[in-house]
Amino acid sequence: MRGVVMHAPGDVRVEDRPDPRIEQPTDAIIKVSAACVCGSDLWPYRGIEKLAGATPMGHEYVGIVQEVGPEVTTIRPGQFVVGSFWASDNTCEICRAGYQSGCVHRVLMGTVGTQAQYARIPLADGTLVATSDVPPADLIPSYLAASDVLGTGWFAAVAAEAGPGKTVAVVGDGAVGLLGVLAAKQLGAERIIAMSRHEPRQELAREFGATDIVTERGDEGIARIKDLTGGLGAHSVVEAVGTQESMMQAIHSTRHGGHVGFVGVTHDVALPGLELFGALVHLHGGPAPVRRFLPDLMEMIGDRAINPGRVFDLDLPLDRAAEGYQAMDERRAVKTLLRP
Amino acid sequence: MRGVVMHAPGDVRVEDRPDPRIEQPTDAIIKVSAACVCGSDLWPYRGIEKLAGATPMGHEYVGIVQEVGPEVTTIRPGQFVVGSFWASDNTCEICRAGYQSGCVHRVLMGTVGTQAQYARIPLADGTLVATSDVPPADLIPSYLAASDVLGTGWFAAVAAEAGPGKTVAVVGDGAVGLLGVLAAKQLGAERIIAMSRHEPRQELAREFGATDIVTERGDEGIARIKDLTGGLGAHSVVEAVGTQESMMQAIHSTRHGGHVGFVGVTHDVALPGLELFGALVHLHGGPAPVRRFLPDLMEMIGDRAINPGRVFDLDLPLDRAAEGYQAMDERRAVKTLLRP
Numbered sequence: 001m002r003g004v005v006m007h008a009p010g011d012v013r014v015e016d017r018p019d020p021r022i023e024q025p026t027d028a029i030i031k032v033s034a035a036c037v038c039g040s041d042l043w044p045y046r047g048i049e050k051l052a053g054a055t056p057m058g059h060e061y062v063g064i065v066q067e068v069g070p071e072v073t074t075i076r077p078g079q080f081v082v083g084s085f086w087a088s089d090n091t092c093e094i095c096r097a098g099y100q101s102g103c104v105h106r107v108l109m110g111t112v113g114t115q116a117q118y119a120r121i122p123l124a125d126g127t128l129v130a131t132s133d134v135p136p137a138d139l140i141p142s143y144l145a146a147s148d149v150l151g152t153g154w155f156a157a158v159a160a161e162a163g164p165g166k167t168v169a170v171v172g173d174g175a176v177g178l179l180g181v182l183a184a185k186q187l188g189a190e191r192i193i194a195m196s197r198h199e200p201r202q203e204l205a206r207e208f209g210a211t212d213i214v215t216e217r218g219d220e221g222i223a224r225i226k227d228l229t230g231g232l233g234a235h236s237v238v239e240a241v242g243t244q245e246s247m248m249q250a251i252h253s254t255r256h257g258g259h260v261g262f263v264g265v266t267h268d269v270a271l272p273g274l275e276l277f278g279a280l281v282h283l284h285g286g287p288a289p290v291r292r293f294l295p296d297l298m299e300m301i302g303d304r305a306i307n308p309g310r311v312f313d314l315d316l317p318l319d320r321a322a323e324g325y326q327a328m329d330e331r332r333a334v335k336t337l338l339r340p
Numbered sequence: 341m342r343g344v345v346m347h348a349p350g351d352v353r354v355e356d357r358p359d360p361r362i363e364q365p366t367d368a369i370i371k372v373s374a375a376c377v378c379g380s381d382l383w384p385y386r387g388i389e390k391l392a393g394a395t396p397m398g399h400e401y402v403g404i405v406q407e408v409g410p411e412v413t414t415i416r417p418g419q420f421v422v423g424s425f426w427a428s429d430n431t432c433e434i435c436r437a438g439y440q441s442g443c444v445h446r447v448l449m450g451t452v453g454t455q456a457q458y459a460r461i462p463l464a465d466g467t468l469v470a471t472s473d474v475p476p477a478d479l480i481p482s483y484l485a486a487s488d489v490l491g492t493g494w495f496a497a498v499a500a501e502a503g504p505g506k507t508v509a510v511v512g513d514g515a516v517g518l519l520g521v522l523a524a525k526q527l528g529a530e531r532i533i534a535m536s537r538h539e540p541r542q543e544l545a546r547e548f549g550a551t552d553i554v555t556e557r558g559d560e561g562i563a564r565i566k567d568l569t570g571g572l573g574a575h576s577v578v579e580a581v582g583t584q585e586s587m588m589q590a591i592h593s594t595r596h597g598g599h600v601g602f603v604g605v606t607h608d609v610a611l612p613g614l615e616l617f618g619a620l621v622h623l624h625g626g627p628a629p630v631r632r633f634l635p636d637l638m639e640m641i642g643d644r645a646i647n648p649g650r651v652f653d654l655d656l657p658l659d660r661a662a663e664g665y666q667a668m669d670e671r672r673a674v675k676t677l678l679r680p
Contacts, residue, residue: 242613
């Protein structure tokens with residue numbers, strides 16, 4: 001089969017890779033309907049995260065089940081399925097508490113590489129959620145978004161306790177930040193402040209429910225959020241970048257007693273203890289337990305109540321994956337969809 | 341009047357200081373019945389926190405109201421009152437959300453210096469809680485504990501979401517940690533693991549409700565907590581020290597999806613972003629909004645349902661305050677009560 005392999009920073013190729021096969025009795029093999037490039041794929045692409053040699057890429061996916069292992073009981077061939085970037089058993093104590101990304105048997109899908117024609121999904125019963133019918137083609141991007149960026153933005157908004165009566169600020173205008181705006185809106189937030197200096201992204205933020213746009217960053221951005229919230233700061237702040245500046249911007253934009261939901265994969269970040277102590281905020285985040293939200297998100301997508309697929313502004317055949325990486329790296333594209 | 345002044349690290353004196361007087365119409369003057377030395381007073385005593393010259397000390401207090409300013413309406417002379425180390429109006433939006441330590445008009449009582457015969461309490465109506473009658477002398481230590489260490493330990497346990505069915509671990513066996521154990525017990529925790537290597541403190545922890553004692557620290561301490569919790573970590577962890585080691589011990593002793601309540605005043609702490617991301621925990625803490633809990637805590641104390649005053653193991657006249665600091669610094673005493 002064809003699949004994306006990163007050989008070095010900036011060096012992404014589509015190559016022949018061995019077809020995946022059932023390795024564990026709990027595995028499924030899916031034919032990938034669509035995959036995509038994640039903001040987190042840009043860390044190794046930019047050389048910020050080390051690569052351990054040539055690496056199959058991709059951890060977001062939707063597809064049609066081809067084959068299941070002998071212990072798979074709820075998922076069956078022919079179903080259209082969505083899964084998270086963490087495979088999880090969905091039965092352990094951590095999963096049952098809603099933290100499937102911390103499942104005691106979790107498998108990171110990045111080790112599988114879903115930017116390919118086929119993919120092996122570990123722990124299929126726990127990981128995959130099937131639709132009742134194969135959905136129409138125009139819904140594929142939205143289901144694909146649910147696999148990571150929507151689920152992650154949703155988790156961030158839930159972690160930030162976005163809800164009725166709340167003012168929510170969103171730091172980061174990538175796909176996750178934009179879908180954090182969508183999530184805050186769906187969760188009933190009263191006011192949603194998107195922090196973005198890119199006009200097309202501001203427009204999408206407004207479409208998703210942003211009521212205010214703040215273009216300033218760092219201390220100026222914090223001051224603007226304070227201005228907009230009677231000097232107090234936002235009740236809820238979504239952090240969807242993962243840098244020192246964005247984390248501190250999020251923490252200091254939050255009122256005392258408020259909530260920060262952080263989902264940007266942190267790199268070279270060290271939170272100063274005394275500033276965190278003085279901020280008196282709630283901080284919750286990490287790898288999103290997307291599986292917790294998948295059934296509800298997929299239902300909303302099927303009902304066309306939300307359209308998270310709007311974040312894909314570049315749609316390429318798998319063989320042109322390198323172009324998709326480059327466009328995202330240069331911020332010409334928010335998110336690239338790849339069709340095998 | 342007589343009052344404690346710190347002149348330099350290790351140099352604590354009891355001196356004549358001017359009697360406090362009403363400065364703002366919302367002030368009250370109290371005759372201090374008892375004050376005490378806080379773990380946080382040891383930071384400047386040990387030279388870790390800089391002193392800006394000779395500094396009146398103390399921020400914990402109970403006393404009898406002597407005089408009130410013209411705008412004070414609910415507090416009146418003759419009442420026995422308890423207040424927190426943050427004076428707060430208890431009416432602003434942040435106070436109403438339960439974060440009185442982040443009140444928009446807050447005043448840090450450390451600037452007043454309550455280790456003295458009299459003290460000026462700003463924002464008296466918002467800050468002070470009165471008992472219906474002047475309590476018997478044997479309850480004074482417990483009411484005094486409510487002013488900071490009990491309220492802070494309670495906040496930490498609430499921030500860590502201690503409650504029925506939960507396993508709670510407590511990092512730190514100072515007065516706040518020990519009262520975090522008491523709080524976890526009162527909040528209904530199923531299992532309470534005190535991390536302590538000091539036998540008398542272990543005993544007090546057991547008296548307050550600890551079911552297990554872990555003497556190991558750092559990675560070994562984390563491993564012991566994992567052993568005791570089926571490999572998952574505690575649901576709730578109270579952090580009551582404030583060092584890099586204790587913060588990381590708390591974070592890594594918590595299961596994915598669990599809660600850390602941190603109240604140790606952090607010094608030289610920097611939380612590594614990627615470790616925090618990977619931990620997938622809730623982190624909440626800072627200066628405790630003791631005022632939120634005071635009415636309930638005072639009722640429990642009045643009913644003799646709890647006995648937090650047990651943390652005072654050294655009881656000295658105010659004039660011997662220096663001995664009290666020294667005993668705590670050398671860990672010969674958990675907490676020193678001072679009687680003016």
